[in-house]
Amino acid sequence: MKWAEISIQTTHEATEAIADIFHELGSSGVVIEDPELVNSYRRSGTWDYCDIPEEVNVEIVTVKAYLPVDEQLEDKLRIFEERVNELVNHNLDKGKGHIEYQEINEEDWASSWKDFFHPIKVGEKVVIKPSWEDYEPVGDDVVIELDPGMAFGTGTHHTTAMCIRCLEEVVKADSIVFDIGTGSGVLAVASAKLGASHVQAVDLDPVAVRVAKENTRINHVDHLVQVATGDLLTAINGKADVIIANIIADVIIKLVEDIPERLNDDGVLIASGIIVERLSDVTAAILANHLVIDKVMEEGGWVAILVRKGGA
DSSP: OEEEEEEEEEOTTTHHHHHHHHHHTTOSOEEEEOHHHHHHHHHHTOOSOOOOOOOSOOSOEEEEEEEEOSTTHHHHHHHHHHHHHGGGGGTOOOTTOEEEEEEEEHHHHHHTTGGGOOOEEOSSSEEEEETTSOOOOOTTOEEEEEOOTTSSOOSOSHHHHHHHHHHHHHOOTTOEEEEESOTTSHHHHHHHHTTOSEEEEEESOHHHHHHHHHHHHHTTOTTTEEEEEOSGGGGOOSOEEEEEEESOHHHHHHHTTTHHHHEEEEEEEEEEEEEGGGHHHHHHHHHHTTEEEEEEEEETTEEEEEEEESOO
16 A cells, blocks of 8 residues: 655644644644754663764754545645645744655555664653664663554654653552553553553554554553554543543543543543643643643653642
C-alpha cells in the first residue's frame, strides 16, 4: 500500500492546531520533528552516539502525517492548505507554512527512522530500548523494549516522557490503568512494568492496536494489558486508579467531562500532549469538572498535568 507523507514547516505555537487539522483529515497521528527536543537529548548525554548535527534554528518545527493514496487525497491536500492559511484568523503564526508531499511504501515508512532511535532513560527508572538494540540494565532500571512500527510513540518526546515520570510516581502494585490513545502502547507497557495489576489500552487506529499488542507481548506483559480498538472511554468499562490521556488539548477537554465518573476515589488523570498556549483552556475544563490540579509540568513548549479526583 502507498501512503502520502505530508509535511509542513511551522512554529511551536501552531503545532497542535496543525495536528488537529491532520487528525480531522483522517490521520491517526503526527510525527513532530522539534529541533529543541533533538538538541536537549544531544546535550543530556543519554544518547551514547548520535550523528544528528546540532540544530541552530530551533524555531522551525516540522509536522508530518500520513494519509492513504486514494481518490480522496487531492481534496484532503487542498483542504489542509486552506485550513493552514486560516490559522492567522485564530491569532496563530503558521511560520514558513511550507508544505511538501511525497508518496512512500508502507515498508519504507515502518523502518526508515530506525537509525535515529536509540536506548534512552526517560524517567528515574524507565529506559526505552528499541527492539533491535542491546542494553544492559543498571540498578533498578525498568526496561521497555519497543518497536513502534507504523504506530506513533517512541516514548522519547516530551509529552510521553512526562507521562512516564508521572506513572513512576502514581502507579502502585494494585493499580488499574486506562491508556487512552495508546499508539505504540509504550505507556500501557510502562504502567504494567511499574506494577499495575491491570491495564486497558485503546486506540482508534487498528494499526496502533496491532503494534501495541505486539509490544505488550515482547515485553511479557500481555497477560496484564488488554488492547482494543475504541474511541476514548467508550470502549472501556469500569473505573481506574490511573487514566492516561496523551492526546491533544481539544480531545482532553472533551474527555474530562467523563473523568469524575471513571476514576476511583483518589484516582489520577495524567493529561499530556498539550501545547503551552492551550494550558489555560485545559485547566479551565479540569476545574469546571470539579477535579484538582496536583502538578503542572512543562518541557520544550509542551505541558503535562497531573489531576486528582477529590481533595480540597
